Amino acid sequence: MLTGKQKRFLRAKAHHIDPIFQVGKDGVNENMLIQIGEALEKRELIKVNILQNCLDDKETVAQELQDGTASEVVQIIGNIIVLYKPSKDNQQIQLPQ
Template sequence: MALRGKQKSFLRSEAHHLNPVVQIGKNGLSETLLDQVDELLERRELIKVTLLQNTDEEASDVKDVFEATLHCDVVQTIGRILVVYRPSSKEKYQKISQQVRSI
């Protein structure tokens, strides 16, 4: 899914007030972590992921893995914080994606 510039800008503004809900630490990227992120994206559509100081992962590597395995968009990367978006497949959780489509 290719997002346009205005859509990315809207998502960045929506994510500004969010706190990171996923932290990647010394265990790095695992199947459990990817499953957790997948569930969170299904329910929230827009989340922040932070890389802790004790991780060996790089933000660009995490971005590539997320986009390849979870089929989501990393809207913004600032330092060690990623803003991740994916429209929910369940209609009752589609709040942000409806606004994104209207832009």
């Protein structure tokens, strides 16, 4: 579980990152969860864009992504979800205590 201070730190880091995944009308599927999990292992912090034709609401999509990838939702702003998961092999982001 992330503290408020850690979430603020991660939001600041994520500000300049572009979304690398899009969730469309099919919603979240198994293949997408695998790819997002791999991207989180490599980058630790990613953004996911929810397209307008997505049938699920953004909170549901965020929960599915969080549960499916064992990551933390840092922020939901507009139609963008920021996810964080510390890397097992290549940890780059040092969170404040």
